[in-house]
Amino acid sequence: MKTVLLTLLAAGVAFAGDALGGEVEKQALNMSAIIMFLIFVGATLGITYWAAKRTKTAKDFYTAGGGITGFQNGMAIAGDYMSAASFLGISALVYAKGYDGLIYSIGFLVGWPIILFMIAEQLRNLGKYTFADVASYRLQQTPIRTLAAFGSILTVVLYLIAQMVGAGKLIQLLFGLDYEVAVILVGVLMILYVTFGGMLATTWVQIIKAFLLLSGATFMAVAVMAHYNFNFESLFATAVEMKETTDIMAPGGLVSDPISAISLGIALMFGTAGLPHILMRFFTVSDAKEARKSVFYATGFIGYFYILTFIIGFGAIVMVFQNPQYLDVAKQAIDGGAPILGGDNMAAIHLSHAVGGDFFLGFISAVAFATILAVVSGLTLAGASAISHDLYASVLRAGRADGLMEMKVSKIATVVLGIVAILLGIIFEDQNIAFMVGLAFAIAASANFPVLFLSMFWSKLTTRGALLGGSLGLATAAVLVILGPTVWVDVLGNAEAIFPYKYPALFSVSAAFVGIWFFSITDKSDNSRREIEAFEAQNIRCQTGIGAEGAVEH
Amino acid sequence: MKQEMVDRIKNDPDYLRLVQERSRFAWTLTIVMLVIYFGFVLTIAFDPQLLGTPLSEGSVTTIGIPIGIGVIVSAFILTGIYVRRANSEFDELTNRIKAKAKGE
Numbered sequence: 245m246k247t248v249l250l251t252l253l254a255a256g257v258a259f260a261g262d263a264l265g266g267e268v269e270k271q272a273l274n275m276s277a278i279i280m281f282l283i284f285v286g287a288t289l290g291i292t293y294w295a296a297k298r299t300k301t302a303k304d305f306y307t308a309g310g311g312i313t314g315f316q317n318g319m320a321i322a323g324d325y326m327s328a329a330s331f332l333g334i335s336a337l338v339y340a341k342g343y344d345g346l347i348y349s350i351g352f353l354v355g356w357p358i359i360l361f362m363i364a365e366q367l368r369n370l371g372k373y374t375f376a377d378v379a380s381y382r383l384q385q386t387p388i389r390t391l392a393a394f395g396s397i398l399t400v401v402l403y404l405i406a407q408m409v410g411a412g413k414l415i416q417l418l419f420g421l422d423y424e425v426a427v428i429l430v431g432v433l434m435i436l437y438v439t440f441g442g443m444l445a446t447t448w449v450q451i452i453k454a455f456l457l458l459s460g461a462t463f464m465a466v467a468v469m470a471h472y473n474f475n476f477e478s479l480f481a482t483a484v485e486m487k488e489t490t491d492i493m494a495p496g497g498l499v500s501d502p503i504s505a506i507s508l509g510i511a512l513m514f515g516t517a518g519l520p521h522i523l524m525r526f527f528t529v530s531d532a533k534e535a536r537k538s539v540f541y542a543t544g545f546i547g548y549f550y551i552l553t554f555i556i557g558f559g560a561i562v563m564v565f566q567n568p569q570y571l572d573v574a575k576q577a578i579d580g581g582a583p584i585l586g587g588d589n590m591a592a593i594h595l596s597h598a599v600g601g602d603f604f605l606g607f608i609s610a611v612a613f614a615t616i617l618a619v620v621s622g623l624t625l626a627g628a629s630a631i632s633h634d635l636y637a638s639v640l641r642a643g644r645a646d647g648l649m650e651m652k653v654s655k656i657a658t659v660v661l662g663i664v665a666i667l668l669g670i671i672f673e674d675q676n677i678a679f680m681v682g683l684a685f686a687i688a689a690s691a692n693f694p695v696l697f698l699s700m701f702w703s704k705l706t707t708r709g710a711l712l713g714g715s716l717g718l719a720t721a722a723v724l725v726i727l728g729p730t731v732w733v734d735v736l737g738n739a740e741a742i743f744p745y746k747y748p749a750l751f752s753v754s755a756a757f758v759g760i761w762f763f764s765i766t767d768k769s770d771n772s773r774r775e776i777e778a779f780e781a782q783n784i785r786c787q788t789g790i791g792a793e794g795a796v797e798h
Numbered sequence: 799m800k801q802e803m804v805d806r807i808k809n810d811p812d813y814l815r816l817v818q819e820r821s822r823f824a825w826t827l828t829i830v831m832l833v834i835y836f837g838f839v840l841t842i843a844f845d846p847q848l849l850g851t852p853l854s855e856g857s858v859t860t861i862g863i864p865i866g867i868g869v870i871v872s873a874f875i876l877t878g879i880y881v882r883r884a885n886s887e888f889d890e891l892t893n894r895i896k897a898k899a900k901g902e
Contacts, residue, residue, distance in 0.1 A: 396837065493858060509836060509839055
């Protein structure tokens with residue numbers, strides 16, 4: 245039972261790796277998809293050119309000048325969250341397991357209201373370019389920035405590897421390009437967007453892609469429902485008939501023991517609130533009000549998207565499953581059952597063909613590619629900001645770096661990160677990377693989030709507490725993931741995991757909070773006294789926005 | 799920020815009200831969200847069959863479907879409730895605090 249649960253969980257959170265991983269066959273060149281993709285690339289390079297002319301200062305580069313509206317930012321945040329892996333992975337999970345897919349997507353959504361109530365406005369009022377600005381606001385710059393930057397870069401790199409490997413496999417499957425060519429193409433385009441267009445281009449690429457993805461998914465869901473006269477009961481009844489089981493209508497093995505259930509929930513909620521590329525988006529709007537509106541819109545778009553993927557998953561059961569057109573005959577001869585070409589992750593892609601023919605298949609394939617590009621661009625920008633703003637400007641130059649030099653460093657960092665992502669993408673092609681997104685979420689939840697949250701809400705937080713407690717959370721998360729089933733058993737091939745749970749968040753987040761609390765209250769240094777005294781002024785800015793960074797006019 | 803301004807704002811009744819009201823409101827909504835979500839997930843962990851109950855006699859649709867969709871919709875509604883109150887009441891208080899901080 246436990247292994248079933250764990251495998252299902254692997255197919256879930258870590259879907260970026262798992263869902264798009266495994267053996268894939270290269271497909272024949274898909275011309276309509278390639279043409280639509282070229283149109284997208286052309287348009288986004290045009291945007292990058294336009295954005296490049298407007299990206300003159302470090303503030304432009306990191307935050308698009310701070311002039312993005314709440315609605316636009318909500319769309320961009322939703323775009324960051326709706327990766328190709330979550331589009332294809334969640335609809336594949338619904339396709340394979342029915343109701344469990346819905347449970348999964350709900351976990352991803354419920355972090356958003358919490359971000360709104362606790363973090364979004366405060367972050368906007370206190371920060372400038374990165375969440376480390378907030379975490380280190382009244383603490384010592386060097387240790388806290390270093391910790392925050394380390395947490396950010398680690399999160400970003402793990403996430404990037406998962407995205408790059410997923411991208412390579414997906415593109416191989418959809419477009420018939422070689423794996424290496426696909427990875428290099430993604431890397432090069434991402435470097436172009438970010439180095440030239442900065443946050444402005446990254447944001448608009450994300451907005452356009454979110455619009456295309458939502459439109460495409462809406463069309464698919466409506467087409468499926470129109471088939472059943474918009475009657476859910478008859479859609480579900482047909483699906484149950486096809487699958488010959490009613491299991492798909494009820495919870496299966498995804499969440500079966502309470503510890504895993506809570507731990508998964510914590511990882512998803514607090515992990516989301518600790519992802520640097522998501523947090524960075526709150527600095528692109530002009531004030532706390534726009535920050536708050538952006539979460540409202542983002543929650544709406546993401547929730548709507550998950551409802552669509554649920555319908556798409558069921559649509560794939562009735563239109564793709566057991567449809568001879570999409571049956572992988574070679575695989576069926578070996579394994580039996582009714583496998584579809586390219587595996588379950590292609591369920592949504594095949595459905596696009598079933599409802600809209602070759603043209604719409606091309607469109608959805610192009611959107612999937614665009615999605616990958618947009619997400620890796622956001623990640624790279626967040627990683628580059630941690631390097632240039634936190635490590636270079638704040639730690640190395642002790643806050644005395646000039647803006648132009650800082651921007652130059654971030655561009656160099658972008659190019660380096662892009663090359664690293666390409667190389668790691670190629671190195672990890674045949675590795676089992678299912679654990680990477682899970683680990684990224686665990687680190688974000690256990691190191692980034694507790695330090696950020698307590699720095700804003702707990703007056704007695706000191707540098708020592710944040711540094712030791714945050715590091716403890718990071719180390720606990722990393723060690724427990726390595727000793728847990730995803731790495732110890734699946735990657736290292738041991739028979740039994742030393743740590744039984746796939747999600748360490750319950751333990752590692754607790755370790756971080758307890759560590760921060762303990763090392764803060766026992767810190768009696770002069771320094772800590774000054775840091776506690778500084779909370780009052782910080783809190784006034786945090787609550788009211790007096791003294792906060794404004795937007796620039798262009 | 800100058801210490802004198804900090805002292806002035808921290809004793810401003812509007813500021814005290816903003817901090818108190820908003821944090822109470824934010825924590826209440828957070829707890830509502832946590833109860834809804836963990837209630838949902840723990841129901842699944844302890845009694846998975848419950849959500850598999852048919853919606854009505856003989857239907858394939860289970861009560862889990864509207865409940866699951868309901869959790870998604872509730873997340874959106876909660877953000878809407880917060881934004882509505884923050885846009886009016888909290889922003890008004892904030893603007894008053896800011897005006898006083900600038901003016902006097």
